[in-house]
Amino acid sequence: MTSDLFAQIGARIRAALAASAPAVPEDVLARIEVSPPREAAHGDMASNVAMVAAKAAGMPPRALADALAKALATVPEIAAAEVAGPGFLNIRLRPAALHAVIPAILAAGEAYGDSEIGTGQRVNVEYVSANPTGPMHIGHCRGAVVGDALANLLAKAGFDVTREYYINDAGAQVTALAWAAYWRYLQAIGSEIAAEDFAARAPSGLQYRGDYLIAVGAALAENHGRSLAAADGGIAPPEHWLETVRDFAIAAMMAGIREDLARLGVRPDVFTSERALVASGAVEAVIGRLAQAGLIYEGVLEPPKGKLPEDWEPREQTLFRATRFGDDVDRPLRKSDGSATYFANDIAYHADKIGRGFRTLIDVWGADHGGYVARLRAAITALAGDGATLDVLLCQIVHVLKGGQPVRMSKRAGSFVTLRDLIEEVGRDVVRFIMLTRKNDAQMEFDLDQAVAETRENPVFYVQYAHARARSVLRHAAEQGFPTTPEALASVALESLTDPAELALIRRLAGWPRLVEGAARAHEPHRIAFFLYDLASDFHILWNRGREAATLRFIQPERPAETSARLALVAAMAVVIRSGLAVMGVAPVEEMR
Structure with missing residues (x-):
């Protein structure tokens, strides 16, 4: 007999139902619930069995509930079964049935509660996946904890779980990181170029000015001397240094991120590089698959909602027929220069996960990516049909309070609450617990004073x-x-x-x-x-x-x-x-x- 008392009584209820109505199909049986009653005075458990099975049994709910109550009254664990309302069953257990829970727990130890509902099912949980452009902050922290706890939970329920981190190391943000690291490098070798002058030369300005890049610049200077700079110590042509500095800066940022995750108790099983995925040809391959399926065309999109026509430059683009799979509009797969969009890269990444044998994909994202969910689900449906599912958990923002006042954070300026700071302030276990005291899609306040209050x-x-x-x-x-x-x-x-x-x-x-x-x-x-x-x-x-x-x-x-x-x-x-x-x-x- 199972150590799960609710499952045990559920089995008794299904046996009683089978005796009264043997033709009830499996899909109806699956909807039978045994749960705690809304009010303790109603008993130990309640079931909707008569409500969901009445039609299949060919009996009114109340009549079926009466028949089941009589049958359950003979079950050793059950002291009484009473019918309530239109056909709910309220069940009172004998003390011995409740007492039996204790030795079951002591025998199982911390494995009590382990389940087999996920046996044989591989699940990929991708979380954190912060851009490697700086230290992890409290916003990343919430997604890290939610994803890690969910992975633990699924493993306890019997699923074969892989924890994954997607390194967004391709695109404009890592180019901007490289320029910022190069500025710190020039400072380290004694260049006196002002931040404003440097920003005017950088393609996207000087986006990342945090002090965390000072050590990166110093390390570049130690490794390369003045060889990455112009002869006068100023900015050399990007082709002379950009790739070297970018790779070095990404590696340094990822080393810090791994350390921060370890402090939080998060240790992904897999790190997947976006740049490596692109270099492997996976993006072009998935675009080819979609084209072969007739799901790509050259077309012009309507202006985005809220933009005046004069603000919109219509141009022909390579579009994915996302609307065929429930999205609002078709989505571009190539930029004006012919390179793949971030969305195309993301389709390739999820196709890669499906190709590795995962049929359940769970992504934990920040709430600012909410508008991205429908298009990605459309792409996965296009690639795998019913063979794969995607669930996206969106984590809302965390407001940090101390002394009743908000603690500000700004990643680009560098004056933000880092994950490392937070752990040092209140401890890893406190951080993890509090991050799980609200549903992921609800905003939360992390009160530093309350976190240490007894x-x-x-x-x-x-x-x-x-x-x-x-x-x-x-x-x-x-x-x-x-x-x-x-x-x-x-x-x-x-x-x-x-x-x-x-x-x-x-x-x-x-x-x-x-x-x-x-x-x-x-x-x-x-x-x-x-x-x-x-x-x-x-x-x-x-x-x-x-x-x-x-x-x-x-x-x-x-x-x-x-x-x-x-x-x-x-x-x-x-x-x-x-x-x-x-x-x-x-x-x-x-x-x-």
């Missing part, structure tokens, strides 16, 4: 405190001679766990496997943070009940049986917190200082 309003502290309290209880119990190993506690009698607060905590623990599967299917790792906060709240409530009523204290030397039962519950709660924190990439705290 209050219930700080979810990191609240959850970590619950785990530390549990570990403290187990240490004190061991000092008094009580068995506290998972093996010993898995076999203790649990009949004494009857208080409503104890049963509420067990119900919460029982919901962990269901939560993992639901969050994995929805690609919503923030649900883990919400669950852990609620679990910690249930535990703290039970802790406080023990302070108010001596009979509910965890350790009572004069009542060894009751003490052992409560120690088993405490240990199980700590296991589930560690299991959840592992998905979030956060280390549990053994004791609070």
Whole structure:
């Protein structure tokens, strides 16, 4: 029998349905849900079985619910099944069914909640993918945490996950980086050219002026001396130095990004270079595939919305028939100079992922790329039909507060909150946890003061405190001679766990496997943070009940049986917190200082 109590009762419900209506098809059975009731007074679980299966069973929902309730009343784990409203089933479990959750957790350890729903399915999760033009800032941080936690969550649900970083090392932004690094190089060799004069010579001005490039310029000077500069120490022709400086600067930026990601606990399995992809001929190959399929033509687009006709220069372009696959307009694949657009490069990149055997693609982007989703999905449908799916998680902006005031950031000026600064300020685990306390598409405020506060309003502290309290209880119990190993506690009698607060905590623990599967299917790792906060709240409530009523204290030397039962519950709660924190990439705290 499964250690997932909700799945166990779900199997009982399906068996009862099969006895009453054997012809219900699989697609209807798949829509049957077993979930916590909206109100605790309604029981331990609720099911929509009669509502979704009534038509296929050829019975009114209420009549089917009545028949199922009678059948379920004979199931050993079920104390009562009641019909509510138009045909919902409310189920009350016997205490023994709830108690059985505890030894199941202790036997499984942190693997409790592991699922097989993803078995055999390869998933590519691409996240961060920041342009290698500077250090990672807090905006990149949110996508990094969301993507990494989602990858952990999918792995726990049984999927074969590859974590990938796409290096945007082609195009105008890395050329601008090279010019900025060259300016720092000229400074390092003693050139006195002013920033404004240099910017006037650079194709796109001097976009990146942050101090982080000073070390890059110094390293270039150390490696190349004055050989990259003109004879007078000024700007040499770009063909003399551009490729060398660009490659050096990209490598330096990526080395820093890798270090920052490691500080955050993020270690991608694969780094894919856009420049290498273009050089391999993959872009031209994918354009050829689309052309062969009749999905490319030469045409003129309508003016963009909001632009006056005189602002628009109509010209013939190579266009992809994106509207055939649900996009608003057809999309250009080549620029006026004949080179491929960024979109064409991106199609080639995703075609490469599909070619590597991935059928589920998940991209984590900044919210400013929201308008890009429909065209990329159109391209993937054109290339793979129903053979591949793309889900894009858009991460909204993070506002950093300190002392109630916003902390400004500006990447080009260099006066931004870097990821490294943030981790040094509050710690890696705090950063990761807080980044998951809002759904990715909701804006959030990262309050630096609250992040280190020891209050219930700080979810990191609240959850970590619950785990530390549990570990403290187990240490004190061991000092008094009580068995506290998972093996010993898995076999203790649990009949004494009857208080409503104890049963509420067990119900919460029982919901962990269901939560993992639901969050994995929805690609919503923030649900883990919400669950852990609620679990910690249930535990703290039970802790406080023990302070108010001596009979509910965890350790009572004069009542060894009751003490052992409560120690088993405490240990199980700590296991589930560690299991959840592992998905979030956060280390549990053994004791609070």
